[in-house]
Amino acid sequence: MNEIITVRDLCGGYTGVPVIHNVSFSIRRGETIGIIGPNGSGKSTLLRLISRVLCPEKGEVLLENRNIRTFPLKEFCRKVAFVGQEAPTEFSFSSREIVAMGRIPHLRRLEPESRNDKDAIAEAMRLTDVLELADREIQTLSAGECQRVILARALAQKTELILLDEPTSHLDIGHQVQILDLLRMLNRRHCVTIAMVIHDLNLASEYCDRLILLHEGRIFRVGAPENVLTYQNLETVYKTVVVVRKNPVSQKPYILLVPREQLCPRN
Amino acid sequence: MKHPLKIKIAVLAGICGVMVILGLSIGSVPLTWSQLLSPEYRLILFIRLWRILLASVTGSGLAVAGIILQALFKNPLAEPYLLGTSSGAGLGAVIATIIGASSACLPLSAFLGAIAATLCVLQLSRIGSRLPVQALILNGVIISIALSGIIIFLISTSPNEALHGLMWWLWGSLQVFDPFLLAVVTIIVVSGIICAYVFSQDLNAVCLGEENALHLGVNTENVKIVLLFVTAIMTASLVSICGIIGFVGLIVPHATRFWTGPNHRILIPVACLTASAFMIGCDLISRSIATPMEIPIGIVTAIIGAPIFLVVFKTKQTGKTRP
Amino acid sequence: MHWKRPRGRAIDQARVQPDGYSVGFFYFMKIIRLIVSLFFCFLCPNSWAQDTAVAKKLRIISLAPATTEILFALGLDQNIIAVSQFCDYPKAALTKEKAGTFSAPDIERIIYLKPDIIFCTGLEQAETVHKLRQLGLNVCVSDPKNFEELFSSISAIAGYTHKDAAAQMLIADMKKRINSVQARAARRSYQRKQKVFIEIWHDPLITPGRPSFLDELITLAGGENITGTIARPYGIVNPEFVISSNPDCIILAYMQPTQARETIRKRLGWQKISAVSHNRIYGDIDPNILLRPGPRAVEALEDIYERLYPDETSSKN
Numbered sequence: 001m002n003e004i005i006t007v008r009d010l011c012g013g014y015t016g017v018p019v020i021h022n023v024s025f026s027i028r029r030g031e032t033i034g035i036i037g038p039n040g041s042g043k044s045t046l047l048r049l050i051s052r053v054l055c056p057e058k059g060e061v062l063l064e065n066r067n068i069r070t071f072p073l074k075e076f077c078r079k080v081a082f083v084g085q086e087a088p089t090e091f092s093f094s095s096r097e098i099v100a101m102g103r104i105p106h107l108r109r110l111e112p113e114s115r116n117d118k119d120a121i122a123e124a125m126r127l128t129d130v131l132e133l134a135d136r137e138i139q140t141l142s143a144g145e146c147q148r149v150i151l152a153r154a155l156a157q158k159t160e161l162i163l164l165d166e167p168t169s170h171l172d173i174g175h176q177v178q179i180l181d182l183l184r185m186l187n188r189r190h191c192v193t194i195a196m197v198i199h200d201l202n203l204a205s206e207y208c209d210r211l212i213l214l215h216e217g218r219i220f221r222v223g224a225p226e227n228v229l230t231y232q233n234l235e236t237v238y239k240t241v242v243v244v245r246k247n248p249v250s251q252k253p254y255i256l257l258v259p260r261e262q263l264c265p266r267n
Numbered sequence: 268m269k270h271p272l273k274i275k276i277a278v279l280a281g282i283c284g285v286m287v288i289l290g291l292s293i294g295s296v297p298l299t300w301s302q303l304l305s306p307e308y309r310l311i312l313f314i315r316l317w318r319i320l321l322a323s324v325t326g327s328g329l330a331v332a333g334i335i336l337q338a339l340f341k342n343p344l345a346e347p348y349l350l351g352t353s354s355g356a357g358l359g360a361v362i363a364t365i366i367g368a369s370s371a372c373l374p375l376s377a378f379l380g381a382i383a384a385t386l387c388v389l390q391l392s393r394i395g396s397r398l399p400v401q402a403l404i405l406n407g408v409i410i411s412i413a414l415s416g417i418i419i420f421l422i423s424t425s426p427n428e429a430l431h432g433l434m435w436w437l438w439g440s441l442q443v444f445d446p447f448l449l450a451v452v453t454i455i456v457v458s459g460i461i462c463a464y465v466f467s468q469d470l471n472a473v474c475l476g477e478e479n480a481l482h483l484g485v486n487t488e489n490v491k492i493v494l495l496f497v498t499a500i501m502t503a504s505l506v507s508i509c510g511i512i513g514f515v516g517l518i519v520p521h522a523t524r525f526w527t528g529p530n531h532r533i534l535i536p537v538a539c540l541t542a543s544a545f546m547i548g549c550d551l552i553s554r555s556i557a558t559p560m561e562i563p564i565g566i567v568t569a570i571i572g573a574p575i576f577l578v579v580f581k582t583k584q585t586g587k588t589r590p
Numbered sequence: 591m592h593w594k595r596p597r598g599r600a601i602d603q604a605r606v607q608p609d610g611y612s613v614g615f616f617y618f619m620k621i622i623r624l625i626v627s628l629f630f631c632f633l634c635p636n637s638w639a640q641d642t643a644v645a646k647k648l649r650i651i652s653l654a655p656a657t658t659e660i661l662f663a664l665g666l667d668q669n670i671i672a673v674s675q676f677c678d679y680p681k682a683a684l685t686k687e688k689a690g691t692f693s694a695p696d697i698e699r700i701i702y703l704k705p706d707i708i709f710c711t712g713l714e715q716a717e718t719v720h721k722l723r724q725l726g727l728n729v730c731v732s733d734p735k736n737f738e739e740l741f742s743s744i745s746a747i748a749g750y751t752h753k754d755a756a757a758q759m760l761i762a763d764m765k766k767r768i769n770s771v772q773a774r775a776a777r778r779s780y781q782r783k784q785k786v787f788i789e790i791w792h793d794p795l796i797t798p799g800r801p802s803f804l805d806e807l808i809t810l811a812g813g814e815n816i817t818g819t820i821a822r823p824y825g826i827v828n829p830e831f832v833i834s835s836n837p838d839c840i841i842l843a844y845m846q847p848t849q850a851r852e853t854i855r856k857r858l859g860w861q862k863i864s865a866v867s868h869n870r871i872y873g874d875i876d877p878n879i880l881l882r883p884g885p886r887a888v889e890a891l892e893d894i895y896e897r898l899y900p901d902e903t904s905s906k907n
Contacts, residue, residue, distance in 0.1 A: 051482060073481075073486050074484035077483060077484035078484075086479070091338075091341075092529060093471075094528070097471075098475075101472060104483045104485065107468065295698045295699050296698045296699050311698055370717060371720065444725050560694060561696070
């Protein structure tokens with residue numbers, strides 16, 4: 001079973017209005033796949049259809065060749081974790097308590113944490129480098145620290161697949177690289193499959209094995225970054241002029257913006 | 268971390284014990300312990316015991332209901348009467364008094380009124396199989412206001428002077444002398460608290476947001492329905508025999524969260540202890556400060572609760588981290 | 591042991607046509623009855639002793655000011671062990687132990703005092719009655735809405751407390767005074783009936799309706815309650831109704847006399863009212879005797895009569 005997630009003819013959206021139309025693709029085990037596209041193209045919607053938050057109107061999502069709706073919820077969450085944009089919460093949980101909640105899919109209601117669970121939590125916090133934040137309240141952390149804690153929670157879940165919704169949008173470049181390097185390490189060393197919605201095309205290019213470019217709710221292109229991130233594709237989808245070069249270090253495509261006044265200088 | 272928490276719990280339990288002893292020994296009639304335990308004054312002993320039990324049960328029930336609603340709605344102002352239970356109970360009692368039912372029927376009609384109002388709110392807020400939180404809060408407030416208006420209309424235009432005697436439970440009263448009723452309500456509330464404790468893991472997850480809870484394997488819609496049902500039954504049964512006792516369901520969760528943190532597995536039992544101590548203390552004050560008059564318990568909880576709430580809130584605002 | 595408050599409308603006291611013979615006979619029978627009872631008291635010391643012995647054993651708590659007055663009038667001073675905070679008449683009641691307020695009884699104290707009977711009213715104290723009965727205490731409820739019910743109530747209380755003779759005397763005395771007032775009012779039947787407005791509270795304007803004690807007092811005194819069409823014992827009335835009814839006199843029955851007559855005079859549109867322009871606003875009747883259905887109700891009746899017909903009183907003086 002090389003494919004962990006298979007999406008077939010998926011149509012869906014928020015109540016009533018379909019945002020995604022006839023989307024079909026698959027995510028291979030062990031790869032890092034990036035979902036890119038302009039605002040409103042349905043990236044987050046697609047991710048939520050895969051993570052079971054939204055119900056598809058047509059089509060289906062298969063996890064290991066089985067419809068995700070047939071899984072009991074906790075069993076599904078033992079296989080798939082989600083890292084979203086955490087809204088600031090009213091409740092002053094400590095970082096450790098937040099990470100510990102990642103073990104909920106593995107615990108029955110009144111079951112206390114076992115040695116196994118405690119190890120998973122500690123490991124997750126070590127990997128994301130939040131051990132010293134363990135007793136600090138989540139509300140007192142910076143955006144970058146908060147994002148790492150949420151990632152630690154997803155890691156504590158010990159799943160085969162992690163879905164991430166714009167994990168780097170509120171972070172500075174230092175933290176962006178830090179998080180994505182961590183994801184890459186998980187992917188390479190611990191064989192965790194990563195699927196993330198990402199805004200920044202250059203980061204997508206650097207860190208993803210494959211990219212899915214969405215345009216108005218449909219798949220425009222799927223493939224390696226070199227094939228997807230061409231100026232023709234990007235100009236069609238984003239409706240702006242871009243120049244694509246190669247990153248001299250990694251040889252991956254690198255997108256340069258072209259401001260309007262450079263195109264038609266006033267003279 | 269564990270040590271301070273255990274000490275806090277021990278201190279709370281100690282305070283609770285002291286309150287119980289004070290509650291038994293202090294009353295409008297001064298009695299020594301030997302007198303109190305003698306068969307001659309057995310009835311007075313029972314009355315005081317019943318009051319302490321009811322104070323404890325009421326406090327715990329309202330506090331846990333408040334905890335559940337604050338977690339489900341992620342709103343710090345959520346309190347047990349949010350879903351229209353208090354107005355519904357009031358309307359049930361007023362209608363029963365108007366049609367001339369005996370005083371013995373009042374608790375049942377208040378209970379039915381409370382349940383009817385809550386069901387109304389739940390039904391109005393339902394979209395398909397989902398219960399959106401915003402809709403619940405809005406509909407709860409609307410129904411509460413509407414029913415309160417009807418109550419005042421009925422009281423002002425009704426021929427029945429007995430309605431003026433109903434004012435007692437606008438401010439709460441712990442004088443319930445029916446052992447059967449006490450037993451029924453105690454069983455309901457204790458079951459509700461146990462149910463909430465069983466769902467403490469789910470409550471923790473729900474605090475992170477409904478979507479995040481779903482990603483952790485917690486079916487938020489099911490949890491909402493079960494816990495709202497539990498809260499409604501608990502609050503309705505308490506309001507139907509004690510009247511409206513405000514503030515407890517609002518402050519005790521916050522104060523306890525401040526001491527123990529928001530983990531519901533610890534929060535729920537400690538809140539029960541805190542609420543019991545608080546209510547027994549308020550009951551003590553209500554019946555000993557102005558003898559032979561008895562200040563309605565709802566007034567005492569408000570007068571004492573408000574400053575406590577302000578202090579807790581202020582301390583939180585100055586950004587103290589938990590020790 | 592529970593005595594139910596008799597239901598049904600009050601039967602209007604038949605207007606007795608006074609003539610010398612019936613009045614004389616009435617007084618004669620009273621004296622005979624008094625002599626006979628005294629005779630029996632002395633002749634049958636056992637029964638008397640037994641009666642008083644039983645009466646002495648009775649421990650009574652009264653939570654209703656009106657019932658307290660009745661109990662004192664029946665001579666049960668020694669049996670009353672506690673009263674409510676608002677029982678202030680007679681003066682001896684003030685010395686009694688307090689068992690709570692009118693609406694909030696001190697349950698512990700009541701139990702501690704081990705009463706044999708507790709007297710309450712039925713309406714505002716319904717919850718109290720229920721609670722006390724749940725605790726196994728003996729509660730008697732009385733809620734007279736008119737004189738007939740009041741007399742039944744006094745008889746019933748006397749029945750429980752073995753004070754039948756005293757009750758009969760009290761009732762006879764009250765009836766005599768009522769009849770006297772009625773007779774005087776009847777002599778004025780040729781005149782138009784005085785229209786009376788009784789104000790129980792000023793904001794909102796609360797007034798007694800048809801089934802209330804105050805309405806009966808006014809009717810017996812020969813007046814007409816302008817709000818007698820209200821079917822409830824107490825109702826809120828529109829000030830415009832009062833102005834349009836144009837009462838001849840206004841009687842204030844506040845529990846606490848806060849409203850000065852001046853304030854009423856200043857009310858918008860009230861200057862046109864006959865009672866206001868002729869300065870017939872009376873706030874000097876003790877509200878307690880107006881509002882308590884007890885032995886002093888006859889005093890209230892006499893006071894109302896004097897306010898309705900001040901010329902008779904002044905001419906007498």
